[in-house]
Amino acid sequence: MKLKKGDLFIALILAAAIISWYGINKLTEPEDGRQIVIEVNGDLYRRIPMHEGMKRQEIHINLENGKYIDIIADENGAYVRDVICPDKICQKTGLVNKVGQSIVCLPNKVLVYIDGNIKPEVDGISY
Numbered sequence: 635m636k637l638k639k640g641d642l643f644i645a646l647i648l649a650a651a652i653i654s655w656y657g658i659n660k661l662t663e664p665e666d667g668r669q670i671v672i673e674v675n676g677d678l679y680r681r682i683p684m685h686e687g688m689k690r691q692e693i694h695i696n697l698e699n700g701k702y703i704d705i706i707a708d709e710n711g712a713y714v715r716d717v718i719c720p721d722k723i724c725q726k727t728g729l730v731n732k733v734g735q736s737i738v739c740l741p742n743k744v745l746v747y748i749d750g751n752i753k754p755e756v757d758g759i760s761y
């Protein structure tokens with residue numbers, strides 16, 4: 635089979651189309667790889683990868699002096715359902731689901747935040 639100039643041109647256009655489609659697809663891709671991270675006393679307690687249709691999880695954490703915090707994590711994000719906390723700011727924060735958002739419970743030293751990459755990655759495509 636002989637490759638004609640025209641074929642090469644079409645191949646190049648196709649390649650360019652695929653690359654740009656891939657690039658656009660990456661950019662419009664919803665924030666992927668999100669994780670709900672729970673830290674207690676500055677230590678990682680749990681890391682839950684978020685994905686559509688994931689099972690709702692109830693995380694009950696026993697704290698010092700008989701206190702506790704109940705965190706709900708599902709595909710919509712995470713929130714504090716119940717807590718023994720003097721200010722309850724953590725509970726009032728409500729749902730967090732965007733990368734960088736966090737729930738802080740200062741009195742109990744509990745931190746819940748959403749981790750993940752928001753910046754579209756540029757893979758080694760050089761021109």
Ligand SMILES: [Zn+2]
Nearest residue numbers: 719722724739
């Ligand atoms: Zn609190």
